[in-house]
Amino acid sequence: MAKHSIMVIDDEKIVGDMAKLSFEQDGYEVETFLNGESALERLKERRFEVVVTDLKMKGVDGLEVLRSIKKLYPGVKVIMITAFANLDVAIEALRDDVHDFFPKPVKIKELKASVKRALGEE
């Protein structure tokens, strides 16, 4: 069975590194990106099943990534994590069909459960 592919986008390098270690332990394939532009570029080349992205990034931010993906790759599930968690943003993201929303500090176990659910819905 092909491994499930996950993309992690966050301008904090540690987030990508830890997510990669953690998810690879569970048998996922993980690619990490430090900004929205490079991630969207990569998406043109390779299909990912789940994209985990930070909300607030310089340049193309998480919401833009979410909207682009929903427009271009509707089957891809997007999970949002953010240090900047307020209600308005959450509502906006939900309106744009985000799959899940986690404030930082993130519980990796919960993140993993959410990814599983996202994959299960395929």
Add this chain to the structure above:
Amino acid sequence: MKIEHKIYLSNAVHIILIVLIGMFALQNLNEILTKFRFTVIAEGLNANFLEMRLAEKNYFLYGDNEALDNIRTRIDQTGETLLQVRPDIIRAVGAEKYTTLQNHLHAYTQLVDSISKASHRDSAVQQKLREAGQNLKTFSENITDLESDRIGAIIVGSKNILLYSFWAVVLFAFLFSNLIVRNIGQSLRKVVDLTRAISTGNYRKIEEKPSNDEIGAVISAINTMAEELQKREKELVQSKRLASIGVLVAGVAHELNNPLNNISMLAQTYAEVYDGLSKEERVSFMERVDEETERLRVIIHNLLDYAKPKEQHLARATTNQVIQKILALVQNMLDVSNIKVMLTLGEHLPDIYIDEHQIQQVLVNMATNAIQAMGKGGELRIVSRYLPDNDEIEIEIGDNGKGIAPEFLDHIFDPFFTTKEESGTGLGLWVSYGIIKNHQGNIRVASQVGAGTTFIITLPSCKKLKRCTDGEA
């Protein structure tokens, strides 16, 4: 005394004066009338005497008994008239003169009585009679003349006094109203000054206790209003500061969340993959945790630093010199980006009283923002000028970069606000704002998207702060 009362008093005094003058004039007129009536009577008497003397002459010329009777009749008439006017004569010239007149008449009467029969030829009798008659006439005429003179004197006297009092009243009215007008004018000017000061934000009160009249009431009211305004302003500043703190706290939370999340994820992952890690890898994990805590420490330290009330080291400084100094500091950045500098420095600017290090920090912040907004090859504009109306120095730092959208202009001094794509804490302008405010100055921004941005800083002159000599307390 209330102004109302002052005016009533003035009116009362004027009325009393006029009434007094009127009464005086009236009294004089009455006196004149009385004396005039008397002269009419006196003239009547004199006419009577004339007739008497004529009859007398007649008798001596013609020995006419009828003439003698005529004389007697006249004498009787005179006697009656004298009795009638006795009170008038006594009032006019006194009892003594009346008695004398009466005596003269009596003497004359007796002489006439002694004439009879053939004495009309007696020249001695004639002579005596003539003399007595003459006395009577002269005396009576004297009395009349006396009264006429008196009337003349009274009229002249009245005329003069009326003239003087007229001018006196006019002068008094003029002086008094002048006094009141000046009084009111002064008070009103005080009120105007006070309200003007308040409108420029200078909430001083009028020190002296307000007078106990209408103007005093107005001043009291204005003082109260000034206190209220000052209170409201403090509240407004406070709530703005609280709002600012709210933004600050939100920003802090956000800043701290990232390192915290990193530590959290490091810890969670470490626990999960521990078995598979080499010693070096484990060490690496912990080192990264340590790095993140250091990051936290720095963020917190910086924030505490920003939150600390800035201790100022104030001294007199020359505006243009400060500007030249910061230009030297950013020269490198200017050269790298090929930016031209347009300096319009005012001449003979009064000195300012500042913590030069802090103000330099502000100007460098402005200049850096401008340079970053322009990219390559722009124009940095710096202007300094004196505002004599407020006794303040104004510094403009402007660029012709991309400008700031109007919806952001309101928030530009908020902590953590940044429009920059690259790094920046977003605290520079917030700190600058605080520094300028601590110098009793003001800072504002004007911007047009696509055209450029200008920051305008105003600072009070050292004279306005009464700090031109450092020794001033």
